[in-house]
Amino acid sequence: MRIEIEKSPMVRALSLLQSVTEKKSIPYLSHVLLKAENKKITVSATDLDIFMEITLDADVSSEGSITAPARKLLEVVKEFPEDLLELSTEGRERLVISTDKAVFNLPSLDPEDFPSMIVPQEAEYMPVNRDAMLKVFQKTSYAIPPTENPIGGPGLYWVRVGENLHRFVACDIHRLAAVELTDEELGVGHIKTDVFIPKKGVIELAKFLEENERVEIFVTEQALYAKSETMSFSTRLLEETFSVYETIIPSKRADSVLIPMEALRQVLKRMAIFTDQTWRHVKFSLQNGELEVTAGSPEIGIGREIINVEYSGEPVTMAFNLRYVLDAIGVIRSDHVRFEWTDDLIGGLFLDPDDSSYVSFIMPLVLD
Amino acid sequence: MRIEIEKSPMVRALSLLQSVTEKKSIPYLSHVLLKAENKKITVSATDLDIFMEITLDADVSSEGSITAPARKLLEVVKEFPEDLLELSTEGRERLVISTDKAVFNLPSLDPEDFPSMIVPQEAEYMPVNRDAMLKVFQKTSYAIPPTENPIGGPGLYWVRVGENLHRFVACDIHRLAAVELTDEELGVGHIKTDVFIPKKGVIELAKFLEENERVEIFVTEQALYAKSETMSFSTRLLEETFSVYETIIPSKRADSVLIPMEALRQVLKRMAIFTDQTWRHVKFSLQNGELEVTAGSPEIGIGREIINVEYSGEPVTMAFNLRYVLDAIGVIRSDHVRFEWTDDLIGGLFLDPDDSSYVSFIMPLVLD
Incomplete structure (x- = not known):
């Protein structure tokens, strides 16, 4: 393999792939695969659950493939003293990046053994509204639990809840965040739903969407696939369903109040000073046109606004x-x-007055 | 105690005191002492080795003193919604910071027991050239070892080496950094020298110097004292002498070369990619108008420029x-x-062609 390629798209591609790689288990998963053919180079990475491939234009004088440690390759390319990179191989053992005055080489693994992304032959990709999908991820990601919990898995649940309506739900035993979108808003109609996208899959798919304006997706029981003109992506799905969440959000709510956002943010920032590993709560008391917010303990100190x-x-x-x-x-x-809210035992919803598609529910803490 | 004080000088003072405090041992050392009297408030902190006191103008309506947790107090003051702080006490147990809409209180310890800085009665402070002293700290701090080592203590050694010359030396078994200054440059003449300033003392004294243009200092066997119009400082000194360093710097040097600084910095930045916990070295080879710089191993990858x-x-x-x-x-x-350099076993000096007062010596690594 011998190619010349511009530095900045290569830096961008390698940066995107870093978080897909996995450092701790088998060596291949901390490497990227470089494959040069037909005036293009494809750079790919996987952790076996997620695959991401990026194709870039390159001046290919000799086709071939090689792997290199993802982190080190990014560092070398980023700090490279010239704008044009010359990449070549020394057998299957070394990737060489060079100029007149500098030579860098990195160890390689056999590129034939690098795990590759397999897309089902019958795949029927459908265009998706990239911005709508990004909004879903942006508004629900925080509530995806890091690990399995008694209510559900560590992922984002995507379910059809009506003739024309999709719901995306992230939930653990303490809180829930959901966004609803119509077929029209989401851009995809008869797609497979009732699937559970794992947390890392959500994070990486969000990055994929941010990079690509026009995206098509395809969903099976096992995986979600996405592609654009220059990139491909897949993530394994979690093997569970998740209907219990419907019972969590209280349908009857006793009352509601509008709270000015900036004031609330400022107050909560100060109240955070009075929390620690043990005392995490903030107390809201409503009465006579006043919301009193308090936090803390005699030991930490007490804040009240x-x-x-x-x-x-x-x-x-x-x-x-x-x-x-x-x-x-x-x-x-x-x-x-x-x-x-309903009452102090059932909990409260924090809602966006300008966007009824977003729901956020938090269970209350019971104080003595 | 009841005072009104502007927020921003209070934030500045409390920020400066944070690093003096000590979180892990006795509670007093993570607190600051506030003492209001005579239209002033003095805020102080100590870890028992270092004392720092800062005096600020305040509107004192009731004199008195109290302590508060240094970190929490800084956070509350920094995020306080008004520009004017009202500080008051609830007995000796609580410090209260309040406005119309917000009340914060923090726990206190008995201010009478707060350790205080004791300056010897016969103290004869002398004005010191603040910038010269800062230069010394800036150019030698990196070589102060974090802990005791076979050659010396974890501090900066200040010694008189001639009729009119001071030398400051930081040194461990691998490297040494020194700066020399004349009496005139330093501004102090007949001051006690041959003292060892501990690492944290150097760091905090540097901050003290940065805050204050006009500084006077006073040195005893046990401690170094500094003061300005609004601040006082002291640090305990290490109880050792340190003459062995003189034998470290090779007096005979075989040859020398001028290396362009920016090129060297860039090259070393890239070479750092090829180092890790085990392979830390960079190799310099000089021959025929070329400095070849190499680093790495077959496992990490190899860089050569x-x-x-x-x-x-x-x-x-x-x-x-x-x-x-x-x-x-x-x-x-x-x-x-x-x-x-002398030869590959004795090591090399990295010197500033424009500032002969700075000496930096590094022991070589012996490779097979």
């Missing part, structure tokens, strides 16, 4: 994990957040 | 810990670094 709101209902007090509230309101772009 | 230099002497090859070379040249502001 008032935000004026329009509320004249029954006095009510609820406590939440402060971090969860910050996550839930962090993705709301409106001037206000609508807080809805 | 050429820098053109004016050299026509005997071929010579030396290897150093790459990190140490970066440290040594990192404080040189010239376009070139002068590299001087």
Whole structure:
């Protein structure tokens, strides 16, 4: 293999692939595969669950393939003293990157053994609304639990909930975030749903979507595939279904209040000073046009602030994990957040007055 | 105690004191002491080795003193919603910071028991050239070892080496950095020298100097004291002397070469890619107008680059810990670094062609 390629697209491609790689298990998973043919070079990485491939234009004077350690290759390419890279191989053992004044070589593994992405032959890709899909990921990712939990798996559940409606749900035993989109909004109609995209799959697919304006996807029982003109992607799906979440969101809500967003953010930032590993809660008390927010303990210190709101209902007090509230309101772009609740034992919803497709529910903490 | 004080000088003072405090041992050392009297408030912190006190103007309506956790107090003050802070006490147990809409309180310890800085009555402070002293710290700090080592203690040695000359030396078994200053340059003449300033003392004194243009110092066997109009400082000194360093720097040097600084920095940045916990060295080979720089191993990958230099002497090859070379040249502001050596077993000096007061010596690594 011998090619010449511009530095900056190569840096971009290798940067994107870093988080797909996996450092701890078999050596191949910390390498990228470089494959030069037909005036193109394809750079790919996998952790066996996720595959990502990026094709770049290159001046190929000799076709071939080789692997190299993903991190080291990125570092060398990024710091390379020239704008044009010359990549070549020394047998199957070394990748060489060189100029007149500098030569760098990196160890390789046999490229024939590099795991490759297998797309089913009957694959029927459908164009998806990239921005709608990105919005889903952006508004739900925070609630995807890192590991298996009693309610569901560590992933984002994608389910059809009506003739024309998709719902995406992330949920653990403490909180839930969901976004609903119509077929028209999402851009895909009769696609396989009722699937569970694992957390890392969501993160990497979001990066894929950010890189590519026009994306097509295809879903099977086992995997979700995506492709653009220059990139391919697949992620394994979790093998479970997840209907229990429907019982979590309280359907009857006693009352609601609009809270000014910027004031709430500022107050919560200060209240965070009065939380630690043990004391994580923030307490909301509503009464007579005032939302009193308190946090802390005699040992840590105590913070108490008032935000004026329009509320004249029954006095009510609820406590939440402060971090969860910050996550839930962090993705709301409106001037206000609508807080809805049933009672202090069932919990509260943090909603976007300008976007009814987003739902965020947090279980309350019970204080003595 | 009840005072009003502007937020920003209070944030500045508390920020400066953070690194003096000590979180792990007795509770007092993670607190600051606030003492309000006579239209001033003095904020102080100590780890028992170092004391720092900062005096600020305040509107004192009731004198008194209290302590508060240093980190939490800084966070509250920094995020405080108003520009004017109102600080008051609830007995000796709580410090209260408040506005109309917000109240924060923090736990206190008995201020009477807070350790205080004791300056000897006969103290004769002398004005010191702040910039010269800062230059000393800036150019030698990197070589102060973190812990005791076979050659000396974890500190900066300050010794008089001539009628009119001070030398500051940081040194461990692998490298040495020194700066020499005349009485005139340093600004202090007949001051006690032959003292060892501990590493944390150097770091905190440097911050003290950066904050204050006009500084006076005073040195005893046990401690170094510094003061300005609004701040006081002291650090305990290490109880050892340290003359062995004089034998380390080779007095006879075989040859030298000027290396262009920017090229060397760029090359070393790339060579760092080919180092890890085990392979830390970079190899310099000089021959026929070329400096060849190499690093790495077959497992990590290998980097090799050429820098053109004016050299026509005997071929010579030396290897150093790459990190140490970066440290040594990192404080040189010239376009070139002068590299001087005896042979590949004794090591090399990295010198500033524009500042002969700075000496940096690195022991070589012996490769097979």
